[in-house]
Amino acid sequence: MHGQVEMGSMYVDPNAFLDEHLVRDTADALEGLAPATVGHIHLSVGDVDTARKFYVDALGFDQTFAMPGSALFVSAGGYHHHMAMNVWNSRGAGLRAPALGLGLVRIALPTADAVGEAGERLTFAGVALAHDGQTLAFDDPWANRIEPFCGGRTPMSPAGGAGSPRCTPLGDAVVSLEPLSPNHADEMVRVLAEPSLYVFTGDTAPSLEALRQRYVRQSRGVSPAGDEAWLNWIIRDTATRSAVGYVQATLMLREEPWAASVAWLVHPAYQGRGIATRAARLMIDHLTRHGVREFSANIADGHLASDRVAGRLGMTRTEERVDEETVWRA
């Protein structure tokens, strides 16, 4: 009802229910099935607003029903609820002390991509986690151990298919990467106005109108021929939220395995703090998690700072030359 689940408590006679629904096929199918998977789980939490920020905003569940200040019901894909968080016996509770009881909540997600995306959202929200490519492990705000894992096979979609990497927010305590949108032109035109940025590349600073048009094109995310994915992020200083530069990747979708050409730029006032290296590392880790296996960067002769960034990212200089620049590869 209005996008929410309608809930109630109704009497069910368990024996009559089994008589009606437990047909021979179901009973046979249940035999030998172990361990069991539960359809949904309720957690005791300290407060519902914090639970919503964590389970909906950060982890990515949809809210299906809320009892304000009392309980929250969430699911994925329209199911009535996969999880619920309530304060019925735990209002104001802090971190759990180690004790007998709930050990671990494992959540089956359909793909490794879904696991990776949940990890990115949680990292962006500042949640400390471990990710081994298949399973995420972290604690919720009450120290309940949660582990989303890839419950199905990892699909490697055909080139250009829905599985190709997308621009999602990335970040850590120092830099935040925001997927590019045309609205970034107003802020970025000031960042890109600095003449020293163009000493090595020979380009010139763009006008506001030219930059807006460039960002409209780039934020479509795919080349007109459909053979390249364009992934662009604005780099923000996490502390001040100022836009300080960008990182970008062009993905050749028709090559197997997927290969990305990457580039970076940081405003001089913010250079020399490791920002380019950190931002490019976040981007490359994201692309690697989504199936990109080869990376390259074209670097102008004598651009020592870019050489260092590429080196820090594990790239090595090759003999290849493109547009009078040297190709680095990893």
Ligand SMILES: CC(C)(COP(=O)(O)OP(=O)(O)OC[C@H]1O[C@@H](n2cnc3c(N)ncnc32)[C@H](O)[C@@H]1OP(=O)(O)O)[C@@H](O)C(=O)NCCC(=O)NCCS
């Ligand atoms: C290249 C660029 C992105 C580096 O940004 P940054 O945030 O300062 O980079 P980082 O701080 O992550 O690291 C830079 C590395 O280069 C070194 N470095 C910085 N300036 C340098 C310079 N002028 N000469 C030599 N090394 C330099 C740093 O010491 C650091 O090395 P380290 O990790 O061994 O200490 C930035 O200088 C820039 O935007 N330049 C202009 C745009 C451009 O030409 N981009 C290249 C497109 S491929």
